[in-house]
Amino acid sequence: MYIVASLAIVMTMCLALTRALLGPTVYDRVLAVNMFGTKTVLLLAVVAFLNGRTDFLDLALAYALINFIGVLAVLVFFQSSRERAAGKPGEQR
Amino acid sequence: MEILGLYNYWVFGALLMIGFFALIARQNLVKKLLGLSIFQSAVFLLYISLAKVEGGTAPIILDPTAAEIFSNPLPQVLILTAIVVGISTTALGLAIVVRIREAYDTIEDDEIRRLDRRS
């Protein structure tokens, strides 16, 4: 059963990767990356059970906490590049 | 199955060469750095693949009396170090790229070369 779950998750990862490759906008790619991240967390958890080493759930936990930072960094990046493009930095508070 | 046991090596080779290709054939400096990190990741994969023992598990011995098979800890240690080296190199490379951008206003290798020739 773990296998089924993990296979489904891996399939979803493939789909997400396809989306990341297809784009078409950068937002789609970020979305795909985000999806990929959460799927990684799930897969790590499932595989930890599959291998019988549940003490490795720490890894999944780490991902759950950190993956989010990457996406927020992207947001800041978008915002700052927009500010730069607008030529009026800091205006958009 | 015998052949599949070598698949990791092939992926290692493929990744290595993809990274290498980006390093050589791409002009953008950030792209080169991305290529560099793929290049290094390939080596990580090689070492970690070496460490795997069939039916084994991560080398964390919670119960020394249980007769478990453990994967090889040594390559993992080496790669921990190598990952750190990789991120350090990338960080330094990015810093240089930022400075290059400030000095040349471009991060395309061929344009930089053209600017250098002109001066």
Added chain:
Amino acid sequence: MSLEAHIPALPVIVPLLAAPIAAYLRPRHLAWAAATLASIASFAIAVLLALATRDGSIHRYAMGGWPAPFGIELAIDSLGALVLLIITGASTLAIIAGRETIERDIEPHRQPLFYAAWLMVVAGLAGIAITGDAFNVFVFMEISSLATYVVIAAGSDRQALTAVFKYLIMGTIGATFYLIGVGFVYMMTGTLNFADMQARLADIPYVAPVHLAAAFIIVGLALKAAVFPLHAWLPNAYAHAPHAVTAFIAACSTKVTILVLLRFDFVVFMGNIAEHATQFALFVMPLALLGILFGSGVAIFETNVKRLLGYSSIAQLGYILLGASFVDRAGLLASVLHIFNHALAKGALFLAIVALGHHLTRFEIRDLHGIGRRMPWTLGAFSIAALSLVGVPGTAGFISKWYLIVAAFGQGSLGLVLVGVIVASSLMAVVYLWRILEPAWFAAADPVAAGAADDKRVGEAPVGVLAVVLLAAALNVWFGLVPAFPLELAGHAADELLRHVP
């Protein structure tokens, strides 16, 4: 345990201890002082080690107290001690001589960081020279490389940045190739210790991975050592680095990589791969010859003095490899000796450039016109070092060239061709150095040259700098007349390397 037992570990520990401290020290003069002291201390240790290995003994030190294949072992033989001597010596001289120019070229608040990076270079290179563990080499190679990128990027023009980026890419490729090679050898032997690898590689049924490993390691190290045709990063990196850095790096950094190359090839592969000696010779010798001719040839047409000397280094590396490619005692002896003597000559040349750098901002040949009238002592030292580079008798360069040609004669009928190449390259060296020296001594200062300062202010470099430069030149003469010490070390190094070749 007395302190004496720990001496093998100290060349690395001392700079590693001083580096972070230097980074945090204020004011900047303290940082310089700390770096200089650490450098001098390392040099003293290196001298002790060199004296200790004069009898051909190998000094081992088990890091963490763990025995060899399990823990990391330091193994200092005469080759390592010799290279260690070069590293620490070059660092000491360059950092003393370079103080004023660094003070001038780098903003005050960045100087402590610069000196910290400098010490990291020393520590990294020293770590490579003394370790007996293949992976440990990689770690210290990266410390030294990263730190080298930093100190080179301190160069004052923007081309320093592009040069250093290129170096970073090439250097990382080289180091990664090395790592792959080590991985393959590890895959086949299960160990990382050089000596252990050699012992275990003998009974391996499959050779293709080992061949591949040898290829990766040789190419990777050649890339880092700027062996022709993988030299592309070197000339610009030398040309645009701060002068003191060039003096330091040019004297030792590629040599250390060559040391690893020799260790790996002779200790690990030669004894185990059938015909590796032949392959090594067939592969390395043409490259060495081409490198000699190419480096010298390009140098003849180069107009920037520092880049010119960089190309000359490529040629000189060719000599070192050529000696090694003979795979006999005479060749290795010549090779190791040339590692030492080329470091002396190139180091002295670039130290003289540090001194000249007090008044010159650019180093096109025409910027040096007539500098001999204003800075006769400096240029005198430069000239002596140049003679040493050419291999004029009475200088250190002569000794190694002598041994190299003797070794070449030992190669039978091929020897004459080799001698021809060596001689031709020496003559080319005369030409490219002459292109600098003649106008420097005799020509009138070029008024168009933007780099030349106006006449009134130009005089000799400060006494301290001048003293270092003259010392370096004097060393070239000293070791040209009394070469017993490096000869002894080189002899033992050659024996030690050949011990593993059947």
Added chain:
Amino acid sequence: MAIVLDALSWAMLVGGALFVLIGGIGALRMPDFFTRMHASSLTDSLGPMLVLGGLALQSGWSLETVKVLAILLFLLITGPTATYALGHAASVAGLKGGTREYRASDPREPRA
């Protein structure tokens, strides 16, 4: 009891996997960015809930369970936040797709 729990956990695992997969398919099938985000939120909500819930049941009442639930909690907190960040960025950038503004007096479906 144990069998029931076991069966339930298997069911949850498989169901979760199914939802994750459907979300993935949706992310590929949907026509524009915002609608894709809706699909992906499928994989961020019920999918993890079921999968991790199944795992939690599997592991009985132990520290692992708590850890699994902690993961789930963090996922459920960070997931929507990340989605929000992305959606906000896209809408500020003017990405529209086929979206129209809602009008309360829509004749087709009178408000209750």
Added chain:
Amino acid sequence: MSVATAVWIPLAGALLIALTGRWPNVRETITILTAITLAAFVYSVGVEVTAGGRPTAMLGELLPGVSIGFKVEPLGLMFGTIASGLWIVASLYSIGYMRGNKEHHQTRFYVCFAIAIAAALGIAFSANLLTLFLFYEILTISTYPLVAHKGDAKTIAAARVYLGILLATSIGLFLPAIIWTYHAAGTLDFVQGGILAGAVSGPALGFLLALYVFGVGKAAVMPVHRWLPAAMVAPTPVSALLHAVAVVKAGVFTIVKVIVYTFGIDHLFAEPSSAWLTYAAAFTIIAASIVALRQTNLKRMLAYSTIGQLSYVVLAAAILKPLSEIGAAVHIVAHAFGKITLFFAAGAIYTASKKTELHELAGIARRMPWTMTAFTIGALSMIGVPPTAGFVSKWYILAGAFQSDNYFAIFTIIVSTVLNAAYFLPVIFLAWLQPEQTPQKKDHGEAPLFIVVALTTTALLTLGLFFFNQPLIDLEAQVVGRGER
């Protein structure tokens, strides 16, 4: 005292000269005193050597089996004596010339001159090839600033040719030859009878010989002679140094020494592959003479004359007979005395009248009788007319050639003698018998006293060697290990 003192004396002199550069009189006094001290020292060594002693001094081992060291034997003693003795004369002359022409950088001149002398003595007394090579290179480098003394673009270009050829041949050919020898024989010491017997033979020997002969560029065997005419841009005392005192003498000395002590004349004689040397030397003699015939500039003519005369020595050495070796040694001395006289005369003419071209010399003997008398003696010595030194050496060379039935060499010597006469006699004729051209560049008399004294001395030496040659012959007979005549 160790024979190494012979090198240290001029070096110390150089240092003192450098330190006292600010006071010209002190500086020049030191120069002269050093020269005299050196000559006295060499004389003391000479007494020992003549008595059969071989004073030796080893400074330290440079390479295994090869030391930096000195060992005086007759050939070297002879060269050392010429160099040290003529240094006194040349110094006197230099003082007159440099002051007379108000040259700049005089301190540098004297310092380099002293270093060059030190190097020459080092070459003369060297115990092995490596030491010889070391001083050979020092000689090249220390004379470079002398050649480039004037410092203008043309001079520097010429000096570049000088240094380029000498350095290139020495590094490119001489050094490999030495290393080859070392590789083959395992030693580089100068040993009676040579060290290469049994080590190198056949065509390789001829090739090695070629490396030596052309590697020693200072011997100016064609085609590596180009540096010598180029170096004519130097001031006359320097030309004297180059042509008579040190440089070219060092070249031919090295060749003779290598042939005698490294190859061994018997070993070389037995090898047909060494025969080419005779032809090369002969070609150089004839060709240089013909070129000299076509020169219009006095110093250039003398330069080509030197090239020819040097090849006499090479030819003599190449005949490979004891008598001819003695002849070679004596010719070194004879040519030194003769050629230095000629150059001193040329310099004197320049100093007094600023004349350099041959056709300007018409009737000059009337204004400068001393000078031209000396010039005539020197020229006759070059041709080989008795009672001059040149006759003695040619006699021995011919005797050697007859001994080995080398008719080609005999023929060459005869033809070249005619050619020598053909380019020297017109000059003498012109100077003594032709009327003076008008208008004169400058109204002048004899050159300064220092110069006249110097050239008179050397002219007398040229004559003297004809009459008192026996000690020299006896000494050089030791070289080939025989007392016979």
Added chain:
Amino acid sequence: MNRPANSPPTARRRSARYWLRMSATLLLFMAVWLVWSGYMKPLLVSLGLLSCCIVILLSTRMGDLEEETGWLGVLPRLPAYWLWLAREVVISNFTVARIILSPRLVLDPVMVTLEADAQDPFGQAVLGNSITLTPGTLTVGVETGRLRVHCLTQAGAEELLRGDMNRRVAALTRR
């Protein structure tokens, strides 16, 4: 790690409420640590205590314990809300799944503006996230109490505007 000179000015005199909050947080962190760790060795527990103190210190410096973020007080009321939310999530998941799997994608995306009942930022954040968590609705902007919500279908928008979730969140985060 910490120097008094660099501390924010408020660090000098702390209110009683601060200490209360701090102890509560410390307890929470310690509990979390023990759950994660699972080792009861004295060394590890004391290291855990040390870690919690470090985190508290950092939190203080970041100003976490100064403001009324208020999420500590919400904890007791949370489970009930979660249960309700879980039900909503399941329902909407099925709805969206049906849409995705239908051969013809029947889509009618609309953008609505929702007035949040909850007044404090925390409540609004919870509301926003709850909306996003239920597939079919997606918060894309929060400004001055108004939420911009993207809905997959008109029906979803209607459902949202009915305000059930809005009310519950307001009740949850009310003090």
Added chain:
Amino acid sequence: MIVVFSLFLLSLLVVTAIAIVRSENLFSAVMLSGIFSLLMALNFFILDAADVALTEAAVGAGVSTVLLLGALALTPTEERRRKRERKVAATLVTVTMIFLAISYASFDQPRIGDPDAPVHRHVAPWYLEQTPELIDIPNVVTAVLGSFRGYDTLGEVYVVLTAGIGVLFLLSAGRPGLLPHRREPRIESSLKSHLIPHVVGRVLIPFIVLFGLYVQFHGEYGPGGGFQAGAIIAAGIILFALLEGEGAALKVLPPRVLVGLAIGGALLYLLVGVACMLLGGNFLDYSVLAADPVTGQQIGIILIELGVGLAVTGTLLSIFHAFAAREQ
């Protein structure tokens, strides 16, 4: 069955790598490299390298994305591609040849997972056998990392420190101060105006830091250790900087403190080694730190891991601030 996974994930890795190289938008490439890193971590995990996977997670998902974006903010994001077919073709040929060589050699290499491969027969078994006895901690990776090959790890710390010094050195050019600082009030991007991320992020930060510390101190028992911990803690504080603005983060941990952490960590490690020397052991021989060698080893490992953690946190944060401070 796990093999199939492995094959699948590995293939995805290759696809992603190709996509990164082909992508002309650098931003997309960075996003894809995030995916690459996730896949890498999964592969490591499946290949039993939990520690490495955790490191890759901490570095790849958190730090390196942030750094790359920080750099991209200062550079153009579109790659200008010109037609250079000859170079591309030549490179492709070379690359293919090397690939073929590697593949050819692979047939002589031991199969992945083969328990009889030399790597599993020689040094590694000794580590697995001796660790419980000599060091007595469950995680053999940490034992090897901290003690058996502690010298390498010392080098690793210095590599990080060197990179940190280098980045500070490079990016402080032309402006005063150890870390480049700007005039107040500073103009910067932050997420203060974004309510939801702000609130959620602030709640999460203490947990991230706490988790980092947990990883730090449980390196002996499970996957983790100083480096991973340092990266996670740094990520937590970077999150604070993203939320509240970089200046606020600098107020919480001022530059001197950060650099002090980096340097102090490295020195701590080194000084533990020196202390061992002074106490009569070899460099980094922790056995002499306590009366009982095993306890000594444990104390030593905890101390050096702490050094690693401090150094990595300090360095990564310094690097982050250096990038963030470098405005155009």
